Amino acid sequence: MMIKAYGDTLNDGAVQLSFTLPVAAGPKADEAARIYMGKLGFEECEVVHSNPLSQDFTFFVAYGKSSASLDFSKVVVKEVETTMDFNEVNRFIKENLKRKIVVVGACTGSDAHTVGIDAIMNMKGYDHHYGLERYPEIEAHNLGAQVANEDLIAYADKVQADAILVSQIVTQKEVHIHNMTNFIELMEAEDLRNKMVICAGGPRITNKMALEIGFDAGFGRGSYPEHVASFLAEKILEKERGDRNE
Amino acid sequence: MMIKAYGDTLNDGAVQLSFTLPVAAGPKADEAARIYMGKLGFEECEVVHSNPLSQDFTFFVAYGKSSASLDFSKVVVKEVETTMDFNEVNRFIKENLKRKIVVVGACTGSDAHTVGIDAIMNMKGYDHHYGLERYPEIEAHNLGAQVANEDLIAYADKVQADAILVSQIVTQKEVHIHNMTNFIELMEAEDLRNKMVICAGGPRITNKMALEIGFDAGFGRGSYPEHVASFLAEKILEKERGDRNE
């Protein structure tokens, strides 16, 4: 099934854009904006607004139509499966793992944003969803923010964690990618990578990119504690069974 | 001079987009939006927001970076020259043409938007710029809106107009293009095309497209009466001189 953007008619390919060009405002700038939209591949380009931002910059609002399309049936998302709620997760752990699972989390590197990891881990939770600390079958350790990867790993090792949760909010200059990659390298160097389930989370994190970097899962905006909890429970069980079979 | 869009660093190529895809909201839709941005040619695509519009449509806000660039020094705008103000125009006509010029204007076809043509022609003008009716050296006839091309041409012929002004506001289904093209055809059929200066105006009109259709000039958003007046005065003079030399 091929799809295009939709303005008011199927397949019209209509898209709204806004951008700044580093040129002084005026008819020449407007024309440049129109040409630029053409270079971006749009047709029927309309520069509907332009405004000087300074002597050297101009802001534009524009609409255009694109003939680009994609096959929706071929879109694959490796979504994290999130089937269980609070009670189900606890029951699942009790029945299958028959012990509490130990989870250590932190917001790592120079990143000081605690709210996201707190939303997942704190007793009170987030948006009326209890955090991991409230789960009777989970022993949760929230180390807070600005935790060095080394310290996080050492702590997890010490408490014999089943899983580590890494939160990354700041993404400028791809700092989160560097942090996360470094984390995986350290885990491997310490020979812990296969002993623990490791997840990342944050508003710019996707499952896809987390997997690419070497995590077991990634959780983006709108995640709730039970999403992580049910993923962890199932993954840890899977690991245990795998380990036992080896 | 090659330029790209500017977010916060020269040549970062950052652009904001919003669009709707005809698919149900969810992770698959988000991924489709990301892929779609790729198809549009963007890199580092971030779908920062998605919202269901109905069971079958999803709205996205996205940011991406494009490597597209254009050579600003090669951008050519055939702008209408607009050098004179109210007094200068009148003086110019008096001294050079030595007679009042006759201008007929209307908003044509089924288009009922009078405000634009009134802004240009009415006594009181627009945004503190007097309209053509106030120019002592211009005899202005404003026929209002929803005037058939035939009627406008017949009227202009009757009053021996030097110039005709056509306003076109509604552009859906390219109705303005059809109207304007039809106008030129009729002018040619009546053998009047070369007898009069003809200008078009409206928020979606550019000089470029007006020229392409066969008008002498096109005036877009933000036009003022003196822009048209000075263009007309010079163009009519040019025409007279040309005619005399033939």
Next chain:
Amino acid sequence: MESKLGLSAKRIAQCRNRANEIVKPVQTYIRKHTTDSVERATLRLLGADLINSDGIPVPNIIVDQLKDKIQDGVAQFYINALLKLNCTPGELNRKIAEGLRIPEIEMVDKKYIEEKGRELVQEFSLKVKKHRVFRQEQILRAAIKQPSPLLYVIVATGNIYEDVKQARAAAEQGADVIAVIRTTAQSLLDYVPYGPTTEGFGGTYATQENFRIMRKALDETGAEVGRYIRLVNYASGLCMPEIAAMGALERLDMMLNDSMYGILFRDINMYRTFVDQHFSRMINSFAEIVINTGEDNYLTTSDAYEKAYTVTASQLINESFARASGMPEKLMGLGHAFEMDPSIKNGFLFELAQAQMAREIFPHAPLKYMPPTKYMTGDIFRGYAMNTLFNFIAKATNQGILLLGMLTEAIHTPFMQDRFLAITNAKYVMNNMGDLLSDMEFKTDGIMQNRAQDVLCQTESFLEEVQGKGLFDAVEDKMFADISRPKNGGKGFGGVYEKSEGYWNPIEDYLMKELNIMVEVK
């Protein structure tokens, strides 16, 4: 209710009185006249429908055939044909479409015609009453989910099937009211197009089939979302009564219907419009269709700060005309708009004062508040901020019907996401500051009180002047919207007829009785 703005109840009463005096002589004219469209509407309500192979609607064919008999009322000829040919309206319509000439048919005794007329009127009446009951039930059921103001958005793709998608999506998002904008210049057609249509400029043809398609879609989506989704169309134009008739038959819920819009903004003859608006409003009154008047149009052509009083004056005139058509205040969606130049210092205060004033002058009318349009630009962000303040005032002053502003107003008819953004904006604002104005008071003799009082004074003088000249001359003299319309000029003048002594119109008779419209004896 005490006036928050310190408006003098006496002055309001005086204004209202003047509006009534202005309308009185016009009503006298109206009572004595009929029009092509009034007759066609009557035919439609009795059952006339279909088009011929040239696309000419049967009601038009009938009226054309009877040009010289219109002053007697065409209904009797249609009913006569039914009796003589002993067929249903459906069969008769087909025959007429195929060429049958009605005038040639011999007339039966008037009493049979009257009897058949009663029967057909009864059918019409039952149908409409069923619609009324259904609507009332639906509205009641969803009442808590649809607080005031109702959120009103337009669809305008030109294609009824595309419109349906957009409308359904809007209803899912929270819209309470869907208006299907008409194609450019339909108001100037002297007939109503037929069937489902997929080609329009800036809007979709108003046809009975399109009404039906959209009504069905909205009922379905309404049931899914548990709200009653109102459907709106545009009556104004040369076919005002007919479109009202179609609306009544297809259970539309609101109808754009202004007493003077066609005259001023579409150059339709004033006599034609006055007669038409009266008949169409009787239909709307009976069908319990809320009318939307067009005061916003004054402000797109004139300055909203300078000419605010023309809005108030027009509201009062519209009210008076509406009352003369038997309309209760709860159906009067009197219009006004947020159209002041956004660069005016304290413009927000003036808009707030104006909106609050309308609320106080018409305490029971579901006022229809129109968003900024004229000062909207391609800067969709600035436009979105303007719409935010507009929504703010709408909620603060308890407007009844909120036509949501589109951030792309200056660019194109709404994209699907534009409507969504408008709805979320309105919901956010309305929820977030719902009780603000009831938690505050206007300062005595402050900017807003003074502004409202000034506008009310200007309104009074303006109405006084109009009353002095008479409405017909006032319109000719450019007193409204700076536009002059000659009494005998404009479109559709040829379609106005003085009624003969024997003029007979069973629909009109029925509506006047039902609506308790008294005709004052000379």
Next chain:
Amino acid sequence: MESKLGLSAKRIAQCRNRANEIVKPVQTYIRKHTTDSVERATLRLLGADLINSDGIPVPNIIVDQLKDKIQDGVAQFYINALLKLNCTPGELNRKIAEGLRIPEIEMVDKKYIEEKGRELVQEFSLKVKKHRVFRQEQILRAAIKQPSPLLYVIVATGNIYEDVKQARAAAEQGADVIAVIRTTAQSLLDYVPYGPTTEGFGGTYATQENFRIMRKALDETGAEVGRYIRLVNYASGLCMPEIAAMGALERLDMMLNDSMYGILFRDINMYRTFVDQHFSRMINSFAEIVINTGEDNYLTTSDAYEKAYTVTASQLINESFARASGMPEKLMGLGHAFEMDPSIKNGFLFELAQAQMAREIFPHAPLKYMPPTKYMTGDIFRGYAMNTLFNFIAKATNQGILLLGMLTEAIHTPFMQDRFLAITNAKYVMNNMGDLLSDMEFKTDGIMQNRAQDVLCQTESFLEEVQGKGLFDAVEDKMFADISRPKNGGKGFGGVYEKSEGYWNPIEDYLMKELNIMVEVK
């Protein structure tokens, strides 16, 4: 001025009194202690500067060399070296950078040191006073072009030269205040980086050279646009006094400077922060730099509706600490924020009440109002609407400094156009509804009056509880921002020293005299 909100003047006075009682024992501690950064700041104000080949700043080198003598004050050793080597600070700095060890230099007679101290303090004092006069002149000249609130935007590219472009553009667009956001985690560095920098994450390093570059650019653009463009940076962190010192030297106009932010949100040791904030505020007071406190931070971690009283309480504590540093109210840019969940019914009313309350409790402070951040999402349009209502309240309640919300708050540090959109939004709203609140009155015992009164009561009980425990224990007990910080934990505790009997600091002495700071006798 009478309270629009019906707040009890007596209760406000009681709250203020409690805050003073809370601060008193902390001031006693502060008076007896110095820190690494206080000493380095003192050195900087006397002329210390430059870095060595490892990038370590000279003030740090000096303090490190004198670790065991800090309790006596390091200034005397630096001055001694100047005298003994008979060179300028510039020359001395170079020598220290090249390896010169100061402790090894033999001490001259104290009276020469004191004399030279006076000379250096004089230089510092003259420089700052010149800045003050220049600033006052500029502000006066542009006063009508810069009405309240001042429009404050941030730049945060990480590259000072890119920041300059953005800042200039913002000033051209109408911004009055430019804050150069610091790179992530600079607050945790125990030294101040050096020179112009082009690499930062989410912000640009605060360095003296960067201050200079931006100051120059803003002065130029300010001259072009005929307004005085304020420059802001962030003092909070382990180098709070030093950054204040640099700000005083380079004519910054505002400085983020909160008495507890570093403790709660950066896990800096509480003793360290209390001592540092006091010294840095003395510098700001003398340099007439407006401080910006960080109450907004409470609301990004706790719920803004539930914990509104913590903001008011913190404002009062910040005020009391500021007063203890000789700061007049007009320099107290006390913070608060529009951070309630936008889905709260009547949330707008609660925000309005809170902002008006701050205005009434601190009538002469240039309150700094922070925009929505926590509930901003990728829906830039919704965010723009939220910012519109935020700007509305800012103007209505006459806030002094308006940090403009960015529609892309949830996405990235501002793009150039984001700032433009923020500025036009603010200008539109402020012009359009400027006089609204002076044209209205809060209803007695209405939602807003009750809300403000409730919050004030909660504030009083909270302050009472803190007073009971003492501030140090209260922080340990999680009473602020739900965060517990141990007294002897956190960063920088090692850099706090009890002053010896002979502690000597010519800058401190001078500032205390200039600012009329009385030390109560035990």
